[in-house]
Amino acid sequence: MTETTIASERGTDTEIETTKGESTERTREEWTDYESAGETVLSVSDLNVYYGDEHALKDVSMDIPEQSVTALIGPSGCGKSTFLRSLNRMNDRIKSARVEGTVEFDGQDIYQDGADLVELRKRIGMVFQSPNPFPKSIRENVAYGPRKHGDINRGLTARLLGRDEKDAEDRLVERTLKQAALWDEVSDRLKDNALGLSGGQQQRLCIARCLAVDPEVILMDEPASALDPIATSKIEDLIEELAEEYTVVVVTHNMQQAARISDQTAVFLTGGELVEYDDTEKIFESPESQRVEDYITGKFG
């Protein structure tokens, strides 16, 4: 079969958008129908996202397997953050954004009417590019979520009712900070303001804040791009460790990083298309798509 027939079969006869240096090769469906050995946690089908008239993500379908690291790579503006945000409905917060398609999590479409967004974002947590701790103590940053969700009773009312769970909170704070590989650096100053920590420490604190509510999936948007190489390598080690227990989806601009830490890699390219999705080794060593190969070898992007 020639590429032209494939293109017309899929009804994509129009010229495809590319950037300078990128080949105009058309995408084939079989390049993205990767199935991993692991159980699927998130199943995305025919996802389209628009910002007003701009079509930012086009017909993206992919299954994300549990307890592994899925990397999302591609040039600036190809829709990686948009895709990540659609996995826990963070795009709902953007007025002009419109999402079509389905994202199944635990057998339910997260976009169905009446979905509980607070619960959803507890189970699918998010860590952003710039560390954004609250201007509160280190301890309060970690305890914030469990207190808000009522997992831990604290405060005046709890004290008056004799239900103050300070000990349980102490244990949770310690366990979570250890999990985020930060405990040794902060155990003697839990009452200090979190904004006094270094950037890399702040980012690990944000990961701890996300872990404290016991999520199943952790979405990370370029979590190390604002950090120096040492802090970056700590975050990378942490991501690999977290994947033993959680499902991690991470956007990165750093291809070495994607190659080092991920199990499978999804490549998004110009026009908001998912072009190839496969085992990380396969993507970096012998991608099917010429456009992906051009991107990985630095011909554009």
Ligand SMILES: Nc1ncnc2c1ncn2[C@@H]1O[C@H](COP(=O)(O)OP(=O)(O)OP(=O)(O)O)[C@@H](O)[C@H]1O
């Ligand atoms: N809040 C928004 N309002 C309007 N358009 C947006 C918004 N966020 C993203 N877009 C547009 O959607 C497209 C995809 O953007 P997105 O931020 O998802 O790309 P990205 O791959 O994460 O890029 P980068 O690598 O630079 O972070 C871009 O054309 C962008 O201009």
Ligand SMILES: [Mg+2]
């Ligand atoms: Mg982005």
